[in-house]
Amino acid sequence: MRSQxxxxxxxxxxxxxxxxxxxxxxxxxxxxxxxEALSRLVASGELAPCEFVNVESEFxxxxxxxxxxxxxxxxxxxxxxxxxxxxxxxxxxAAGLGLPIVMTVANRAIGAPINIWNDHSxxxxxRDSGWIQLYAESNQEAADLHxxxxxxAEELSLPVMVCMDGFVLTHAVEGVDVPSQEQVxxxxxxxxxxxxxxxxxxxxxxxxxxxxxxxEVRYLAHLRHREALTVIPRVADEFAREFWRSSGGLVxxxxxxxxxxxxxxxxxxxxxxxxxxxxxxxxxxxxxVLGVTxxxxxxxxxxxxxxxxxxxVVVLERALAVGMGxxxxxxxxxxxxxxxxxxxxxxxxxxxxxxxxxxxxLTEAAADxxxxxxxxxxxxxxxxxxxxxxx
Amino acid sequence: xxAQRIKFYQTGSFAVGNRLLDPEQRSVQxxxxxxxxxxxxxxxxxxxxxxxxxxxxxxxxxxxxxxxAVTVNATGCLEVFSTPYPESSWRVAxxxxxxxxxxxxxxxxxxxxxxxxxxxxxxxxxxxxxxxxDIGLACLSGMFERNDDVLYVCYDNGGYMNTGVQRSxxxxxxxxxxxxxxxxxxxxxxxxxxxxxAHRIPYVATATVADLRDLESKVTKAMEYHGARYxxxxxxxxxxxxxxxxxxxxxxxxxxxxxxxxxxxxxxxEVTEVTRIRRLRPVVDYLRPQGRFAHLFGETPRDxxxxxxxxxxxRTVRVFGLTExxxxx
Numbered sequence: 001m002r003s004q005x006x007x008x009x010x011x012x013x014x015x016x017x018x019x020x021x022x023x024x025x026x027x028x029x030x031x032x033x034x035x036e037a038l039s040r041l042v043a044s045g046e047l048a049p050c051e052f053v054n055v056e057s058e059f060x061x062x063x064x065x066x067x068x069x070x071x072x073x074x075x076x077x078x079x080x081x082x083x084x085x086x087x088x089x090x091x092x093x094a095a096g097l098g099l100p101i102v103m104t105v106a107n108r109a110i111g112a113p114i115n116i117w118n119d120h121s122x123x124x125x126x127r128d129s130g131w132i133q134l135y136a137e138s139n140q141e142a143a144d145l146h147x148x149x150x151x152x153a154e155e156l157s158l159p160v161m162v163c164m165d166g167f168v169l170t171h172a173v174e175g176v177d178v179p180s181q182e183q184v185x186x187x188x189x190x191x192x193x194x195x196x197x198x199x200x201x202x203x204x205x206x207x208x209x210x211x212x213x214x215x216e217v218r219y220l221a222h223l224r225h226r227e228a229l230t231v232i233p234r235v236a237d238e239f240a241r242e243f244w245r246s247s248g249g250l251v252x253x254x255x256x257x258x259x260x261x262x263x264x265x266x267x268x269x270x271x272x273x274x275x276x277x278x279x280x281x282x283x284x285x286x287x288x289v290l291g292v293t294x295x296x297x298x299x300x301x302x303x304x305x306x307x308x309x310x311x312x313v314v315v316l317e318r319a320l321a322v323g324m325g326x327x328x329x330x331x332x333x334x335x336x337x338x339x340x341x342x343x344x345x346x347x348x349x350x351x352x353x354x355x356x357x358x359x360x361x362l363t364e365a366a367a368d369x370x371x372x373x374x375x376x377x378x379x380x381x382x383x384x385x386x387x388x389x390x391x
Numbered sequence: 392x393x394a395q396r397i398k399f400y401q402t403g404s405f406a407v408g409n410r411l412l413d414p415e416q417r418s419v420q421x422x423x424x425x426x427x428x429x430x431x432x433x434x435x436x437x438x439x440x441x442x443x444x445x446x447x448x449x450x451x452x453x454x455x456x457x458x459x460a461v462t463v464n465a466t467g468c469l470e471v472f473s474t475p476y477p478e479s480s481w482r483v484a485x486x487x488x489x490x491x492x493x494x495x496x497x498x499x500x501x502x503x504x505x506x507x508x509x510x511x512x513x514x515x516x517x518x519x520x521x522x523x524x525d526i527g528l529a530c531l532s533g534m535f536e537r538n539d540d541v542l543y544v545c546y547d548n549g550g551y552m553n554t555g556v557q558r559s560x561x562x563x564x565x566x567x568x569x570x571x572x573x574x575x576x577x578x579x580x581x582x583x584x585x586x587x588x589a590h591r592i593p594y595v596a597t598a599t600v601a602d603l604r605d606l607e608s609k610v611t612k613a614m615e616y617h618g619a620r621y622x623x624x625x626x627x628x629x630x631x632x633x634x635x636x637x638x639x640x641x642x643x644x645x646x647x648x649x650x651x652x653x654x655x656x657x658x659x660x661e662v663t664e665v666t667r668i669r670r671l672r673p674v675v676d677y678l679r680p681q682g683r684f685a686h687l688f689g690e691t692p693r694d695x696x697x698x699x700x701x702x703x704x705x706r707t708v709r710v711f712g713l714t715e716x717x718x719x720x
Contacts, residue, residue, distance in 0.1 A: 021506035022499060051502035055495065056533030063530065067463060067499020070486050073506055075499070093488050171686035197484040197500060199459040199512055206464075206487030207474035 002177040007139035007169040010176040011162075012037030014143040016047045017184040018102075018150045020076040022068035024053045024061040028151040029116045030166035031106035035078055058083035062090035062101075069099035070205055074150065074195040076101070080166055081108035083333065084122045088129070091159075091187055095130025096221070097206060098194065100153035100160070102146065103131075107267065107318075108166040109349040117350020118166040119268065123295075124319040124327050130221060132160040132228055133296040134248065135266040139169050139176050141293075142248035147187050148235045151314055155231055156224060159196045163295075165268040179243065186242055225297040232294050250299035252291035253306040255281065259288030261366050262307055264332055265316040266292050269346070269353050273316070276358040285366050292328065300335040307332075312340045314365045316376075318347045325373040346376035409478070419451045419607050426453035428462075433480035434472040438636025439545040440600045440626030440643065441469055445517065448544050448624065449483060451607040455614035456513040461500050462486070465493035465518025465527055468553040470545065482528035491526035493518045494534040497541040510677035513614065514540065520547040520561035524581045531583075536588035538618040542610075542635065545621070547585060556631040563651070565696045566683045566704070568631070574686055574696065579703050584657070587621040590719050591660040598654060599611075599625040605666065609656065633682020645677040650704035653711045668713045674701045 005013075012034045015023075023042065025035035041047040050142075055061045058079050065075040078387055079087065096100050105123050109115040123133055134149060136142035142164040149160040164170060179187075194206060209217055229250065236249035254274055256262050265273055270291045279286050290306045292299070307313055312337065315329040326343035333341050344361060347353040357377050364370045412421075419425055428449030435442035452460050461484045464470045467484040470487045473480040488496045488525065497516035504512050516534075518527060523545035534541055543584050551557040558568040560581040565574045587595045593616040598606040606624060613620040627634060627642045634642055651674060654666035676696060678684040687693040708714055 022502045024499070050505045050506070051506045051537075052452075053498060053502050054537070055498075056529055056536070059492060060495040060498075060530050060533055063488060063495035064499035064502065066488050067486070067496035067501075068503040069499070070496075071461070071500045071503035071507075075503075089489055090492060097488070128514045139627030195474075197486055199456075199461060199484050202482060202484040204474055204479035204481050205484045206470075206485075207476045207479060208471055209476040213476060 001180070004173055005176050005178065006033065006171060006173050007142060007164065007176075008033030008171065008222045009037050010139050010143045010178050011146060012041065013178045014184070015076055016041045016144045017179060017181050017188040018076075018147060018188055019074060021073035022051045022052060022053065022065065022075045024055050024064040024075070024077045026055050026058050026061045026079070026083065028058070028080050028274055030108060030118075030170045031078045031080040031083070031104065033170060034104055034106070038218045058087040059090055062094060065101045066090060066094050066097065066099055069094070069101050070097065070197050071194070072191070072193040075190045076103065077263060078104035078106065081110055081116070081122045083352050084126060085110060089131040091126055091131060094159045098157040098355065100150075100157050100191070102149045102153055102160050102162065104146070105161050105234070106164050106166040106170045113123045115349040118168050119316070119348045119350065120163070121320070123161060123163045126161070127296060127327065130225070131157070131296065132158055132225070132294070134160065134162050134294055135292065136162065136164040137252070137268060137270045137293070137327040139172060139174055139328065140245070141247045142169055143176055143178055144239065144245070146147040147184055148239055150188055151235050152228065152231055154191050155235075157226060158228065163267065177245070183242060187239060228297050229298040229299055248293055249304040250294045251306055252293055254287065254291065255288035256290055256306045256310070257288070258286070258309060260286040260311045260386065261314065261362070262288045262290050262310040263314045263316055264292060264303075264328065264360065265305060266289045266295060266328065267318065269316065269318065272353060272355055273358060274360065276355045280362060285362070287362060287366060294358065295328070298331045300331070303332060307336045307339060310339060312342070312365065312368070314342050314344055314362070314370065316344045316346050320345050320348065341368045342372050344370070344374045344376055351377065398465055400508050410603070411551070418604055419454050420447060420603070422454065426450045426458060428453055428481065428483045429473060430480050430482050432478065436630055436636065438629040438639045440628060440639050441519065441548060442472070443639070444546050444600045444606065444624045444626045447603050447606050448517070448610050448622070449515065451544065451610035452513065452515050452614060455611050457511070460484070461512060461514050463488070463497040463500060463516045465512070465522030466490035467519040467522050469517065469545070471521065471553055491520055493522060493527055494543055495530040495539065497543065498534050498537070498539040501540045514581050516541050516543040518545060520545060520549060520554070521551045521559040523561045524583045532590065535587060535592050535619045535621070538592060540617050540619075542613050542620045542622065545623045546626045547623060548626050549580065549615065549633060550628070550631050551573070552628045552631040563700070565687060565693070565700055567686060568683070569614070574693070584621065584623045588657045588660045589615045590619070592619040593617070593659060594620040594622060595657040596655070597623045597625070599643040599647055599652060600627070601640050601647065602654070605654065612656070631683065633685070634680060638680060642677070642680060645672065645680070647675045648672045649677040650708035650713055651677055653707050653713060655711055662711065665711050665713055667715065668714065671708065671714050674704050
C-alpha cells in the first residue's frame with residue numbers, strides 16, 4: 001500500500017519483511033533511522049524470530065553479521081561513511097567467505113574534513129571489496145532493492161550493498177509502496193546456506209590458502225561476480241512481474257536511443273537529471289540519461305549497448321579519485337573505448353546538484369566545450385584565494 | 392560425529408591418563424571417546440603450549456556440550472598451523488574470519504543459534520594474546536558488556552609469535568622480543584582476566600598447561616554458565632621464550648610457583664578460588680631458564696629489572712592470597 005513515509009522507515013519496514021534473523025546495529029548519520037526503526041519492530045515482536053545486537057563499532061557489526069551468516073542466519077546491517085571504512089577489513093572477509101549479508105549504505109562523504117552529507121565516496125572506496133553494489137534512484141527503489149538484494153545475495157552466496165543517498169533519500173518523506181509480507185515471501189524463500197557451521201557436520205571455514213591456490217580462489221570469485229550480471233536482471237524481471245513496477249536491474253536508459261549526448265549517473269541525482277534532460281530535449285538538444293543501478297559487478301555489455309550511437313558521454317560522479325578524476329568514468333571508458341568521455345564531479349559533501357547547474361553544464365557538453373574533468377559549481381574565487389594564500 | 396576413538400594408547404599418567412581412576416573422575420583426555428577436536432597433522436612447533444592448551448580446552452568443551460559446539464578462531468599461530476588449505480586439523484565446526492574480530496563473530500554465531508532456537512549448540516571463541524588483549528580488545532569488551540553466550544579463551548604466550556615474536560600488550564616486563572631487543576620496558580603485561588572481571592561477567596578463570604586437569608575442570612565449569620565467560624590460559628612458546636621444546640610444562644609450572652601467573656576463578660566479578668602456592672619460589676627460577684630473559688643475567692646483570700619483576704610477583708601473591716593456607720572446611 002502506498003503511503004507517505006520517510007525513506008529510512010520504508011527501508012526498515014521492507015527489511016523487516018525480508019525476515020532477517022540477526023540485525024547488528026551501530027549508529028552513524030545518516031543511516032541511524034533505519035536501525036532505530038528495526039529495533040522497534042524487533043522489540044514489539046513484529047519482527048520475530050530476530051536477534052537485534054547492539055554492537056560497539058561498525059567493525060563489530062560486520063563481524064557479528066559474518067558469524068550469523070556463517071551459522072545459516074539471514075543477516076542484515078546498515079552503515080555509512082566512516083562506518084563503512086571502519087568495517088573495510090570485515091567487508092573483504094565477508095565477500096571472500098561468500099556470505100550473503102545484505103547491508104544498506106546511506107551514502108555519505110568521508111573526512112577529513114568531516115562532513116555528514118551525501119556523496120558516494122564511501123561506497124566507491126569499497127569498489128573492489130567483492131560486494132555487489134546496487135544504487136537506488138528513489139525511496140521506492142531503495143525499498144524494492146532490499147527485497148531483490150536478499151534474493152541475489154542468497155542465490156549467489158555473495159554479500160550485497162544497497163546504496164541510497166544519505167539525507168536526500170534516507171530523510172526524505174515521499175510516497176512509497178512498501179512491499180507487503182505476502183509479496184516479499186513470494187520473492188524470497190527461506191535462506192538455504194551453501195556452507196554452514198553445523199556441529200553435526202563440522203567443517204573448517206576460513207582456512208589459510210597459499211600461493212598454490214589463491215589465484216584460483218580469486219578467479220572463481222570473479223566468475224561468481226560476473227554470474228551476478230545474469231542473476232540481477234532476472235531477479236528484477238521477476239520483481240516487476242510480482243510487484244507491477246520496475247526496480248533494480250543493471251542499467252536504466254532514459255532517452256538514450258539515438259541521443260548524441262548521454263549522461264551517465266548513479267543514485268538520486270538521476271531524478272534531477274531526467275527533469276533537466278526533458279527540458280533540453282524539448283529545446284531540441286539530442287540528449288539522454290543512463291542510470292547505472294548495478295555498479296559492481298560493472299555491467300559493461302549493458303552500458304555499451306545503451307551508449308551505442310552516442311557521440312559524447314558525460315559521466316556525472318559523486319565521488320573523486322583524488323589525483324585522477326572519475327571512478328565510474330574509468331569503467332565507462334573501458335566499456336566504450338571509442339566514445340568521447342568527460343567526467344563531471346558533482347555534489348561532493350552534500351552540495352546540491354541543481355537543475356540550473358546541470359542545464360548549463362549539459363549545454364556546454366553538447367557544444368563540446370566541457371573540459372575532460374569538470375568540477376560542477378566549483379567556487380573559483382575560493383580556490384584562487386587559497387592558492388594565493390598558501391603559495 | 393566429532394567424538395572419535397582415540398588412536399593411541401595412554402597409560403595412567405597424571406597429565407593425560409587417569410585410566411586407573413573411576414570413569415567419572417577421569418580427565419577428558421583419558422576418555423576413549425574424546426572429541427580430539429584438534430587432531431594430528433598440524434604444523435605447530437614442537438612443545439607448543441598453545442596447541443596443547445587448545446586441544447584440552449576444546450575436547451572439554453565438546454564433552455560438556457555433548458559434542459555440539461561451534462568454534463570461532465582469531466588469526467594467529469593456532470589458525471595458521473591448523474588449517475593450511477586443503478588440510479585442516481579441526482574436527483569441530485570451525486570458523487576463522489579476522490585477527491581482531493573473533494569475539495564479535497562468536498557473538499554473531501550465538502545470535503544466529505538463538506534466533507534459530509538451537510539452544511543445544513554452544514559457542515567458543517579463541518585467540519592468542521595479540522588477538523585478545525590488543526587488536527581484539529574492543530570486540531571482546533563489547534561481547535562481555537552484552538553478556539553474549541560465548542566462552543572466549545585466550546592462549547597467552549606473551550607476544551605476537553606467529554609473525555616472528557614481536558611485543559604484545561601481554562608481553563611481560565623485561566622480556567626480549569624482536570621489537571623490544573633490549574627487553575620490554577613497558578608495564579607488566581595487560582591483565583585481561585582483571586579487565587574481564589570488571590565487566591562483571593558470570594565466569595572468569597585462569598589456567599596453565601602445567602595443570603591440565605585444572606584446565607579441563609575450569610572449562611567444564613565455564614560451560615555450566617551461560618552468558619559471557621572468559622578463560623585465560625598461559626601457554627609457553629618455545630620459539631618466542633627461547634626455551635627447549637621439552638620445557639613447556641616445567642616453565643608454565645614455574646610461572647605459577649613464582650607468583651608470576653596467578654591461577655584463580657572469579658564468579659560475577661569476584662574471586663572465588665585461587666590455586667595456592669605450596670612452596671613459593673623466587674622469580675629468578677622462572678626467568679633464568681628462558682632465553683628471552685637471558686640479558687638480565689648477562690655481563691651487566693639487570694638486578695633492577697629482576698627486582699621490579701619480583702615486586703610485581705610479590706604483589707600478585709599478596710593480592711590473590713596465593714600463599715595463604717587453604718581454609719579448612
